[in-house]
Structures are given as structure tokens and as C-alpha cells.
Amino acid sequence: MFFRPLIALTFLSLGTATAAAEGQPLVSDTAATPAITAPAYRPVDHEWLVGYGGANVLDTYLSRLEYTGPSLSVTHTTLRPTRRRGDALTRQTMLTAHVATVHSPTDDYDAYDADLWAAAAWHWRLLNRSGVDLRAGVMAEAGAGFTYTEMGGNNPAQGRLTADAALTLRAAYGFRCLGRCMTLTAQTDVPMAGVMFTPRYGQSYYEIFALGQTDRNVRFTTPFSAPSLRLLSTLHIPLGRATLSVGYRADVRQSNIGGLKCHLWNNQVMVGYVRRVFLAR
Amino acid sequence: MLHRLLHTLMAAAIALASLTACVTEDVAPDTRYGNFSFLWQTLDQRYCFFDLKARTYGLDWQEVHSRYAARISEKMDDRQLFSVLAEMCNELRDGHVNLFSPFNTSRYGAWYDNYPANYADTLERIYLGRAEDHYTSGGLKFRILPDNVGYVRCASFDTSMGDGSLNEMVRTLMLCDGLIIDVRSNGGGRLTTAQKLASLFLNEPTVCGYQQHKTGPGHNDFSTPEAVVIDPFPGLRWQKSVVVLTNRRTYSAANAFVMYVKGLDHVTVLGDRTGGGAGLPFQTDLPNGWGIRFSACPSYDRHMTPTEEGIAPDIHQDLLDADINRGTDTLIEAARNLLRAKQ
Numbered sequence: 001m002f003f004r005p006l007i008a009l010t011f012l013s014l015g016t017a018t019a020a021a022e023g024q025p026l027v028s029d030t031a032a033t034p035a036i037t038a039p040a041y042r043p044v045d046h047e048w049l050v051g052y053g054g055a056n057v058l059d060t061y062l063s064r065l066e067y068t069g070p071s072l073s074v075t076h077t078t079l080r081p082t083r084r085r086g087d088a089l090t091r092q093t094m095l096t097a098h099v100a101t102v103h104s105p106t107d108d109y110d111a112y113d114a115d116l117w118a119a120a121a122w123h124w125r126l127l128n129r130s131g132v133d134l135r136a137g138v139m140a141e142a143g144a145g146f147t148y149t150e151m152g153g154n155n156p157a158q159g160r161l162t163a164d165a166a167l168t169l170r171a172a173y174g175f176r177c178l179g180r181c182m183t184l185t186a187q188t189d190v191p192m193a194g195v196m197f198t199p200r201y202g203q204s205y206y207e208i209f210a211l212g213q214t215d216r217n218v219r220f221t222t223p224f225s226a227p228s229l230r231l232l233s234t235l236h237i238p239l240g241r242a243t244l245s246v247g248y249r250a251d252v253r254q255s256n257i258g259g260l261k262c263h264l265w266n267n268q269v270m271v272g273y274v275r276r277v278f279l280a281r
Numbered sequence: 282m283l284h285r286l287l288h289t290l291m292a293a294a295i296a297l298a299s300l301t302a303c304v305t306e307d308v309a310p311d312t313r314y315g316n317f318s319f320l321w322q323t324l325d326q327r328y329c330f331f332d333l334k335a336r337t338y339g340l341d342w343q344e345v346h347s348r349y350a351a352r353i354s355e356k357m358d359d360r361q362l363f364s365v366l367a368e369m370c371n372e373l374r375d376g377h378v379n380l381f382s383p384f385n386t387s388r389y390g391a392w393y394d395n396y397p398a399n400y401a402d403t404l405e406r407i408y409l410g411r412a413e414d415h416y417t418s419g420g421l422k423f424r425i426l427p428d429n430v431g432y433v434r435c436a437s438f439d440t441s442m443g444d445g446s447l448n449e450m451v452r453t454l455m456l457c458d459g460l461i462i463d464v465r466s467n468g469g470g471r472l473t474t475a476q477k478l479a480s481l482f483l484n485e486p487t488v489c490g491y492q493q494h495k496t497g498p499g500h501n502d503f504s505t506p507e508a509v510v511i512d513p514f515p516g517l518r519w520q521k522s523v524v525v526l527t528n529r530r531t532y533s534a535a536n537a538f539v540m541y542v543k544g545l546d547h548v549t550v551l552g553d554r555t556g557g558g559a560g561l562p563f564q565t566d567l568p569n570g571w572g573i574r575f576s577a578c579p580s581y582d583r584h585m586t587p588t589e590e591g592i593a594p595d596i597h598q599d600l601l602d603a604d605i606n607r608g609t610d611t612l613i614e615a616a617r618n619l620l621r622a623k624q
Contacts, residue, residue: 106569
């Protein structure tokens with residue numbers, strides 16, 4: 001129940017981001033523009049984030065009940081201007097590892113959930129004024145994961161393999177506060193088309209792996225069959241020579257394919273640091 | 282131009298996301314009736330033998346709902362609810378259907394309780410001898426009987442059998458005139474283990490059965506049956522006669538083993554009809570935390586005949602109390618006579 005308002009907020013945030021995309025300035029001119037400049041010395045921002053929060057897992061292949069519990073993640077992101085287009089087009093890579101221990105509503109069964117995601121995105125600048133840097137682009141991402149329950153039987157676990165192309169929107173707002181130049185960033189990624197592995201409604205992994213009997217186990221996904229999104233919002237605070245990063249992430253992975261429903265909802269508070277490296281080429 | 286395109290795409294993405302939103306499952310509340318309803322619906326949508334059971338003994342799952350819904354009251358305590366739900370599960374007459382609670386596990390046992398046991402572990406001790414008299418390897422116990430017949434006791438398929446273990450077993454028994462594989466009271470385990478043991482008796486890749494699964498919640502939503510092809514054991518072929526001993530408690534993966542080897546030229550199945558259990562079981566949980574296991578993926582023999590109700594032996598043989606009192610396992614003796622006759 002706790003997650004549904006957050007997911008609604010997450011979808012709502014898309015609407016807010018769109019208003020910015022229409023070219024309306026969000027803030028005054030006093031704030032500094034986020035600095036991704038100087039193609040001669042290309043800056044590369046490495047951001048490490050550790051997240052802790054709650055997970056809500058539903059996979060009707062395993063159970064029709066929602067399992068909830070704490071989750072932990074580690075994310076490494078790089079952000080750099082491209083060599084040919086400079087600051088007008090940035091390239092982002094993202095690698096996320098995520099684990100969660102979730103429990104049935106009555107706490108009688110435990111399940112373990114883990115994912116590894118890799119993504120590469122290209123963001124074109126749409127707007128850069130009044131301290132706001134707004135970009136939109138495309139992302140290619142792939143992930144693998146599993147949910148393992150302690151229930152036993154011939155369906156104790158569910159594997160996940162996904163690859164998709166997503167639209168992505170990224171906003172950064174630089175401002176001064178307490179005498180420091182801070183940057184507020186928000187990024188939303190919405191998968192638009194992809195493929196995923198899934199067993200069929202009542203298919204066992206024995207059939208797939210021991211007998212080699214596959215039955216339409218790779219399915220195309222769309223926003224209708226797999227409505228998913230990821231929202232990451234961070235505040236970068238310079239502290240001496242380091243930059244502290246704190247934020248929030250909502251990761252909503254869902255699918256409803258072949259009679260099997262799945263959702264992996266994660267809400268996490270993120271904390272980490274940003275390190276800027278200049279590449280001289 | 283590019284900016285306009287990106288604006289349009291983002292607006293489309295948001296519109297799609299707004300339209301699709303949360304993927305959730307509507308489940309019954311954690312009440313007495315809610316748990317009854319959840320259990321009945323889970324079985325209704327995922328159990329795989331409704332059609333077979335309707336043909337075999339007239340099961341009407343909708344009628345079962347009406348009959349048991351009338352017995353559910355919110356004033357019931359846990360044990361009373363368990364008793365009613367377990368009784369409902371037993372309407373399926375399936376040993377793979379179990380209801381799990383912290384205080385009890387329901388099981389349907391008429392498939393063996395109503396029949397002779399045809400097995401006595403006191404006799405097994407006589408035929409296998411003391412611990413030092415027989416070999417133990419790969420979950421199997423085996424020895425060479427005085428008339429040069431190899432006797433292999435396979436009590437379970439719960440653990441995997443290594444290639445090396447099976448290799449050594451065959452090397453130990455290779456000079457025997459015939460082989461007895463005793464899978465009586467073997468309650469099953471891993472199908473892959475059953476396939477590996479069966480592979481010893483095959484000379485070429487062989488279609489030993491068929492497997493299918495449900496593709497939707499309807500009682501007849503099934504995939505096209507796919508052949509279960511078993512390859513011969515690498516480097517070894519047992520060509521001499523084999524007798525497989527069965528009783529009613531030969532169940533699940535052991536039932537599948539009998540299904541794989543029955544019909545092979547040099548294999549004879551002797552004993553009682555097997556117990557069945559031809560549905561690969563899945564497990565899930567109820568809103569109150571209890572678990573339910575049920576048959577989910579049906580398997581068939583090489584003639585596409587269901588084996589859920591068991592497999593008839595080639596030669597029926599019962600073990601009588603008088604035989605037990607004499608210290609004689611009639612099934613093993615019948616198998617030895619058969620192997621001698623085939624020499």
C-alpha cells in the first residue's frame with residue numbers, strides 16, 4: 001500500500017519534467033549552469049551511489065501475494081560530453097546492482113531478489129538558461145536478475161533477462177546555497193520497446209533447461225505489456241575537494257505478459273559522491 | 282527539428298506510462314472465506330488434471346466450490362479451516378496436492394493406503410544383507426545375488442546420480458545374467474535423476490514420454506505436448522534383461538522412471554500398478570501464510586497416455602504376509618525366475 005502513492009508521484013514527476021521540456025524557465029538567472037564544458041579537456045563525472053530503501057515484489061509465477069522488505073543497491077554512473085558534439089550531446093553509462101530480502105504478508109516465507117542492470121544513454125540539450133539544463137535522449141539498457149523463494153517445489157525461483165530501448169529525460173539545476181554551488185538533478189527513463197525472457201503461465205524450468213523445450217519464452221515488451229520507469233533525483237553538494245551526492249530513486253519494473261504478472265517496485269534513499277575527471281586528448 | 286522530435290517522443294512516453302500504470306494482482310483478503318476462495322481459485326486456474334479427473338471419477342470443481350463454500354464460517358479456528366480446506370484438496374485425489382500449515386500437512390493417501398504394500402524393509406535387509414555385504418553408490422544399494430543376478434535397490438530419486446557412480450555400478454554388476462531394479466516405495470525426487478538411471482538401458486536417443494504445461498487459467502489451456510527424448514548413457518549400454526519392481530508407492534519421479542523404461546525390449550515391469558503422480562508439482566502460498574502444492578505440468582507416456590493414475594505392470598505379482606513370514610520377497614523371487622527363464 002505504501003508504494004502505490006510513491007509510484008503515482010513518480011508518474012506525476014514525468015508530467016513536471018515535460019512542462020520544463022516545453023521551454024518554460026524553471027528558475028531565475030542567478031544560478032550557475034551545470035558545468036559540462038571545454039571539449040579540449042573533456043570532463044567525466046563518476047558518481048557512486050549506495051541506496052537503501054524498500055522493495056515490493058510481485059511475481060505470480062511464484063506467488064499471487066506481494067512480498068515486501070528492505071533493499072540495497074549500488075550504482076555507478078558516468079556522464080561526459082561526446083567528442084563530436086561536445087556539451088550539446090552527453091553520453092551516460094550506468095551500472096546498478098540491487099539486492100532485496102522480502103517477506104510474505106504474514107512473514108511465513110522469505111524471498112531473495114537481485115538484479116544487475118547496465119545502461120548507456122545519449123542526452124541532447126533542449127534548454128540551457130536560468131540555471132536549468134534540460135536534456136532528452138535515448139537509452140539502451142539490459143538487465144538480468146532473479147527472485148528466489150524458500151517455498152520449494154518445482155517453481156522456487158524466477159529468472160529475468162531484459163533488454164530494451166528507453167526514452168530518457170534529464171534535468172539539472174545549478175544554484176548557490178550556503179555559499180556553495182549546488183546542483184539538483186533529476187532523470188527519468190521510460191522503456192519503450194524491448195524483449196524479455198519469461199516462462200509461460202504454467203511452464204516449469206525443468207522443461208526449459210532439462211528438456212530444452214522453449215515455448216515463446218522470449219517476448220516483446222511495450223509500455224502496455226511492461227509499463228516501467230526509473231526516476232533518480234540527486235542533490236550534489238561540494239564538500240572540500242569532494243562532492244557529496246544525496247538523493248532518491250524510484251525504480252518501477254513491471255510486466256503483464258502471458259497471464260503472468262510481475263512488478264518490482266523499489267524506493268530508495270541514495271547517498272554517495274561525485275568525482276570529476278578531466279580527459280586530455 | 283531534433284528538439285521537436287524529442288518533445289513529441291517524451292510526451293508519447295508519458296501518455297503511455299499514464300495509461301498503463303501499476304501492475305497488481307487482486308487477491309482475496311486474509312479472512313476464512315478469503316483463504317478458501319484464494320485456494321479454490323489458485324487450483325482452478327493452475328491445477329492440470331481437471332479434465333482427466335472428470336473423466337476418471339466425475340470431478341466437478343465448480344460443484345466442489347459450492348459444497349465447501351457452505352462449510353466456511355468466519356468463526357472457524359485455524360484447525361477447523363485447515364480440516365475443511367484439506368478435505369477440499371483431497372477431492373482432487375492427487376498425492377501431489379498438499380496443504381501446508383504450521384501444525385499439519387494434508388496429503389491424499391488412498392492411492393496407496395487402499396492397496397497392498399507389496400514391500401517390506403525387513404525383506405530388503407535379508408536380500409541386501411548387512412552393511413558390509415552390499416555396495417552403496419550414487420544413492421543406490423546393490424549386490425550380486427547367489428544366482429548371479431544383480432539386485433539394485435533404488436529407494437529415492439531425491440539426489441542426483443553421478444556418471445561415475447553409475448559407471449562403477451555397471452562395472453560391478455556387468456557379469457551378472459540380469460538386473461533387478463527395485464523402485465518399490467520410491468516416492469520420487471528429481472526427474473533428471475530418473476532419466477539418468479533410465480539412460481543406462483537405452484541404445485539410442487529415445488522418445489520416452491511427452492510433457493506439456495498450462496498456458497492460461499482455463500482448465501484446457503495447455504501447450505502442445507513436447508517429446509521427452511532421453512539419450513543413452515555416455516559409453517555404457519546395458520543389453521541384458523532387466524526386471525523393474527513396482528508397487529503402489531512407486532510415485533512421481535519413480536513413476537516417471539517406470540514410464541521411461543516400460544516397453545523397452547529387454548525390460549519387464551513386475552509387481553503392482555504404480556501410484557502415478559504424473560503432474561510436476563508447483564507450490565505457492567495463501568493470504569494466511571499456508572502453502573499449497575499442486576500438480577501443474579502433466580506428463581504422458583510414449584503413447585500419449587496419461588500416467589497420473591499409475592502404470593500397470595507387465596506381470597502382476599503381490600507380496601503376501603505368508604511370504605514375509607517366510608523371509609521371502611515374492612517379487613524378487615519372481616524376477617529372478619523370470620531372468621533365469623530368459624537366459
